[in-house]
Amino acid sequence: MFSMAVWVAGLALEGLILVRAIRGRFLRKYSLFYLYLGWVFALSSVRLIIYLAEPAYYRVLYWYTQPLSVLIGCGLVWEIYRQAFRRYPGAARMARNLLLFLLLMLFSKLVVNAWNGSDWWQAESTAGLERNMRTVQGILLIALILVLAHYAIPLGRNLKGMLFGYGLFISTSVIDLTLRLLFGDSFQKSWQYLQPMFYMAALTVWGFALWSYQPAPLPVMEPNIEEDYRLLATRTRKRIFQIRTYLTKALRP
Amino acid sequence: MMEAWPFLAIGLLLLVLVILLLRRPTPSLLDSANSSEGHETQAALGPEPFSRPLVDGLFGSEDWEFVSKEGSQRVKRLFLQQRTELALSWLRASRAHATQLLRLHSAAVRKSSHLEPLVELRLIADYLAFQMLCQLISTVVWLRGPVTMRRLVRCADGLSERFYDVITRVLPAQLASGSSTRTSARPSARSPRGG
Numbered sequence: 491m492f493s494m495a496v497w498v499a500g501l502a503l504e505g506l507i508l509v510r511a512i513r514g515r516f517l518r519k520y521s522l523f524y525l526y527l528g529w530v531f532a533l534s535s536v537r538l539i540i541y542l543a544e545p546a547y548y549r550v551l552y553w554y555t556q557p558l559s560v561l562i563g564c565g566l567v568w569e570i571y572r573q574a575f576r577r578y579p580g581a582a583r584m585a586r587n588l589l590l591f592l593l594l595m596l597f598s599k600l601v602v603n604a605w606n607g608s609d610w611w612q613a614e615s616t617a618g619l620e621r622n623m624r625t626v627q628g629i630l631l632i633a634l635i636l637v638l639a640h641y642a643i644p645l646g647r648n649l650k651g652m653l654f655g656y657g658l659f660i661s662t663s664v665i666d667l668t669l670r671l672l673f674g675d676s677f678q679k680s681w682q683y684l685q686p687m688f689y690m691a692a693l694t695v696w697g698f699a700l701w702s703y704q705p706a707p708l709p710v711m712e713p714n715i716e717e718d719y720r721l722l723a724t725r726t727r728k729r730i731f732q733i734r735t736y737l738t739k740a741l742r743p
Numbered sequence: 744m745m746e747a748w749p750f751l752a753i754g755l756l757l758l759v760l761v762i763l764l765l766r767r768p769t770p771s772l773l774d775s776a777n778s779s780e781g782h783e784t785q786a787a788l789g790p791e792p793f794s795r796p797l798v799d800g801l802f803g804s805e806d807w808e809f810v811s812k813e814g815s816q817r818v819k820r821l822f823l824q825q826r827t828e829l830a831l832s833w834l835r836a837s838r839a840h841a842t843q844l845l846r847l848h849s850a851a852v853r854k855s856s857h858l859e860p861l862v863e864l865r866l867i868a869d870y871l872a873f874q875m876l877c878q879l880i881s882t883v884v885w886l887r888g889p890v891t892m893r894r895l896v897r898c899a900d901g902l903s904e905r906f907y908d909v910i911t912r913v914l915p916a917q918l919a920s921g922s923s924t925r926t927s928a929r930p931s932a933r934s935p936r937g938g
Contacts, residue, residue, distance in 0.1 A: 580855040580857075
C-alpha cells in the first residue's frame with residue numbers, strides 16, 4: 491500500500507514538473523534533463539500498468555528496462571556539465587579533461603577485466619550492473635562538483651536543484667544497492683521502501699528548484715578579469731616569494 | 744564485504760558533497776562579481792596582513808641573541824612563549840593568504856580558454872602540500888616551540904618554491920620574463936582600480 495502510494499505520488503510529481511516546464515516555456519532550456527524525466531515518467535506509467543495487470547512480468551520488465559534508464563541518466567550529467575560551464579571555457583576545459591581521464595580509467599578497467607576473462611562489467615546480477623553504472627555517474631558527479639567548487643562557478647536555482655537532486659538520488663542509490671547486494675534478501679524489504687523514497691526526495695527537490703526558470707547568474711565584470719589576473723599573477727608571485735622568504739627567516743632561532 | 748567499501752565510500756562522498764553544495768550561497772544576478780570577486784581582489788591585492796619590517800623583526804635573530812645574552816630565564820621563557828604565539832599567528836595568516844590567492848587565481852582563469860589542466864593540477868597539488876606542511880609546522884611549534892621546526896621549514900621552503908615556479912608559468916610572457924630575479928620581484932604595472 492505504502493509503495494503504491496509513493497509510486498503514484500512520484501508519477502504525479504514527475505508530471506507536475508513537466509507541466510511547469512511546458513507552461514513556463516523552459517523545457518528546451520534543459521532539454522536533456524526533461525528528456526530523462528519524460529522517459530522516467532513514461533516508463534513508470536508502463537511499469538504501473540504491468541504491475542496492476544500482470545504482476546508476474548513486472549520483475550522481469552523492471553530489470554530489463556532499468557539499465558536503459560541509468561544510461562539515459564548519463565544525459566543528465568552531461569546537461570549539468572553543459573549548463574554550468576557554458577560561460578566558463580577555462581573551467582570547462584579542466585572539467586572536460588578530468589571527466590575524459592576518469593572515463594578512460596574506467597574503460598581501461600573494463601578492458602583489463604575482459605582480457606582477464608572475467609565478466610566485462612564484473613556484475614553477477616542486474617542489480618550489480620545498475621550499482622556499477624550508478625557508481626560511474628557518481629564518480630563523474632563528484633568530479634564535476636569539485637571543479638565547480640574550485641572555480642567558484644555560480645549556479646542558478648535550477649541548476650543547483652538539478653545537481654543536488656540527482657546527486658542525492660545517485661549517492662543513496664549506490665549505498666542502497668551496495669547494501670542490498672551485500673546483505674541479499676534480508677535487505678530486500680528495506681530496499682523496496684528506501685529506493686522509491688530517495689527518488690521521491692530527489693523529485694521534491696527538482697519540483698522546488700524547477701518551479702520557474704532561473705538560470706545561473708551572469709558574470710557582470712568579466713571583461714576586467716583579465717586585467718585583474720595580470721595584476722593578481724604578479725602580486726601572487728611576489729606574495730609566494732614573501733612566504734618563502736619569511737619561512738626561511740623563521741629558520742633562525 | 745571488502746569489495747563493498749569503495750562503493751559505499753563513493754556514495755557517502757557524493758552525499759557529503761551535494762549537502763555542502765546546497766549550503767553554498769547562491770549569488771544574485773548582480774553581486775557575483777561586484778561583491779564577491781571585487782572584495783576578494785581588493786583584500787588580496789591590498790596591504791599585506793603583516794608588514795615586512797614587522798615580520799623581519801619577529802623572525803630576526805637579533806632580539807633572541809640579545810635576550811639570550813642579557814635576559815634572565817624568565818625573560819627567555821616569556822620571549823619564546825610570545826614568539827611561538829606570533830609564529831602561529833603568522834602561519835595562520837600565511838595559509839589564509841595562500842588560500843585567497845588560489846581562489847583569485849581560479850576566478851581569473853576560469854574564463855581563459857588557454858587554461859592548462861596539468862599546470863592547474865600541479866598548482867593545486869603544491870598548494871595542498873604547502874597547506875599540509877604549514878599545519879604540521881603549526882603543530883610542532885605549538886608542541887615544541889619555534890626553535891624545533893628547522894627541518895620542516897626547509898621542506899616548506901622547497902614546496903613554496905615549486906608553488907612559485909608554477910605561478911610564474913601561468914603568467915603572461917612579459918611578466919614572466921621579469922621573474923628570473925626574484926628578489927626584485929615587484930608588480931610592473933598596476934591597474935588603476937586594482938588596489
